[in-house]
Amino acid sequence: MKNISVIGSGTMGNGIAQTFALFNHKVVLYDINLESLKKANTTILNNLERMLKKGIVSDSEMKRTVENIHSTTDFESVINSDLVIEAVSEDFDIKKSIFKKLDEKCTEKTILASNTSSISITKLANSTKRKGKVIGMHFMNPVPIMKLVEIINSKYTTTDTTDRIIELSKKLNKIPLTVNDFPGFISNRILMPMINEAIEALDQGVATVKNIDGIMKLGMGHPMGPLQLADLIGLDVCKSILEVMLEGLNDSKYKPNKLLNELVSNGKLGVKSGEGFYDYSNTKKAEFVSKRFC
Ligand SMILES: NC(=O)c1ccc[n+]([C@@H]2O[C@H](COP(=O)([O-])OP(=O)(O)OC[C@H]3O[C@@H](n4cnc5c(N)ncnc54)[C@H](O)[C@@H]3O)[C@@H](O)[C@H]2O)c1
Numbered sequence: 001m002k003n004i005s006v007i008g009s010g011t012m013g014n015g016i017a018q019t020f021a022l023f024n025h026k027v028v029l030y031d032i033n034l035e036s037l038k039k040a041n042t043t044i045l046n047n048l049e050r051m052l053k054k055g056i057v058s059d060s061e062m063k064r065t066v067e068n069i070h071s072t073t074d075f076e077s078v079i080n081s082d083l084v085i086e087a088v089s090e091d092f093d094i095k096k097s098i099f100k101k102l103d104e105k106c107t108e109k110t111i112l113a114s115n116t117s118s119i120s121i122t123k124l125a126n127s128t129k130r131k132g133k134v135i136g137m138h139f140m141n142p143v144p145i146m147k148l149v150e151i152i153n154s155k156y157t158t159t160d161t162t163d164r165i166i167e168l169s170k171k172l173n174k175i176p177l178t179v180n181d182f183p184g185f186i187s188n189r190i191l192m193p194m195i196n197e198a199i200e201a202l203d204q205g206v207a208t209v210k211n212i213d214g215i216m217k218l219g220m221g222h223p224m225g226p227l228q229l230a231d232l233i234g235l236d237v238c239k240s241i242l243e244v245m246l247e248g249l250n251d252s253k254y255k256p257n258k259l260l261n262e263l264v265s266n267g268k269l270g271v272k273s274g275e276g277f278y279d280y281s282n283t284k285k286a287e288f289v290s291k292r293f294c
Contacts, residue, residue: 001168002026005078007098008088009033009071011234011272012115014040015143016085018047021068022061022144023172028078029071037071044069047144079105083168085137087115090240095119096127103128111161113137117237118184118244121154131156135165138185139174141233150187151178183248188241191229195238196257198226202277202293203259209277209293227277231270239264 002025006017009031017029017040031037048065051057057065070077078084084106086098095114102112111133114124125134136152149169153162162178169176179185184192198212207215213225230238238260245254263269263276268290270276279288 001082001164003081003083004028005030005081005084007031007078007084007086007102009037009040010087010089011141011237012139012143013087014043015141016087016115016139017069018044018065019139019143019172021065022057024064025068027069028081029069030073030075030078031071032073034073037073041069041071051144075101075105078102079110080107081110083111083113083165085113085115090117090119090237090244092119092123092244095124099124099134100127103130111135111164113165115139117188118241118248120183120248121152121181122156125154125156132158133161135161136181136185137165137169138187140187147173147175148187149174149176150185151176152181152185153178154181184241184245189245192238192241192245193253195226195230195233196242196254196260199230199260200257202227203257209289231276231278231280233270234272235260235269235276236264 004020004025005028006013007030009017009029013029013031017027021027029037029040045066048057048062052059052062084102086095088094088098095116099112112128112130113135114121115138116136117138121134121136125131128134134154135157136150138150138152140146140148151162151165151169166176182189201207202209202212209227213227216222216225239256242254242256267273268275271280274280275290277290277293279290
């Protein structure tokens with residue numbers, strides 16, 4: 001498990017690449033979008049510089065981490081990996097075509113993992129001929145900081161694959177917890193209805209953005225309010241996860257509410273687009289509520 005590839009260099013992909021590289025794995029970071037790769041490299045460098053200032057990494061660890069990452073738009077670079085982690089947009093058809101291509105091109109030993117938040121690992125495994133070597137490896141955002149990796153076993157995942165992924169996660173100083181393959185798994189099945197309800201409450205005028213988040217932080221001991229967390233995850237990602245659960249669990253309680261749909265169609269996706277419930281145009285910190293919600 002030395003050579004790791006990450007497909008998709010967005011919010012999650014760059015964090016996953018940074019984490020593996022820091023723990024001395026050789027990482028290929030692949031994306032179809034060169035701009036996204038450039039942004040990922042800048043994010044990784046900024047993160048490492050912050051960690052250096054705080055004394056979390058040394059100069060040499062930072063240098064080695066950067067050297068361990070090879071960013072590329074060339075798909076062939078991933079095919080000899082021990083493990084490939086797919087972290088592209090939450091869209092079944094895109095993921096399915098990637099798994100199919102990975103299965104055709106990668107060496108027999110390669111384990112294929114998905115960082116999906118909600119999509120069926122069993123369905124992704126069905127697009128390959130190595131069903132036992134397909135698994136969910138759901139990192140949390142921000143990856144370099146969050147301890148949990150939710151490990152999802154499809155109905156085909158072999159014990160050997162699960163054991164190796166658990167062992168690898170521990171070596172990254174993470175805590176792996178296994179779940180079975182249901183839409184949204186555990187983390188998002190519980191988190192997303194709360195986020196959806198917070199957005200619905202905002203839309204009904206029950207309270208302001210700051211007060212909804214403040215109540216959940218002060219009253220429930222959450223480190224971050226649901227609206228700020230939705231911005232961090234990406235409002236498009238939240239919408240996609242709810243849609244997967246709506247279809248897969250066949251329950252209208254998972255239907256993304258109208259304000260969430262509206263923000264996504266207007267390109268207000270949260271931190272990554274510069275605006276969601278908060279305004280990130282001047283700062284990466286959610287200090288200013290978006291004008292729309294003042
Ligand atoms: N954002 C979160 O907080 C979070 C947390 C856990 C898991 N996830 C999951 O991680 C995955 C990625 O989410 P994200 O927030 O990083 O998304 P994102 O939109 O930030 O990034 C997606 C990246 O995938 C790339 N991409 C799209 N199609 C591709 C293809 N065919 N080949 C290669 N690259 C392609 C895009 O260029 C982009 O860089 C999703 O499945 C999401 O559900 C997200």
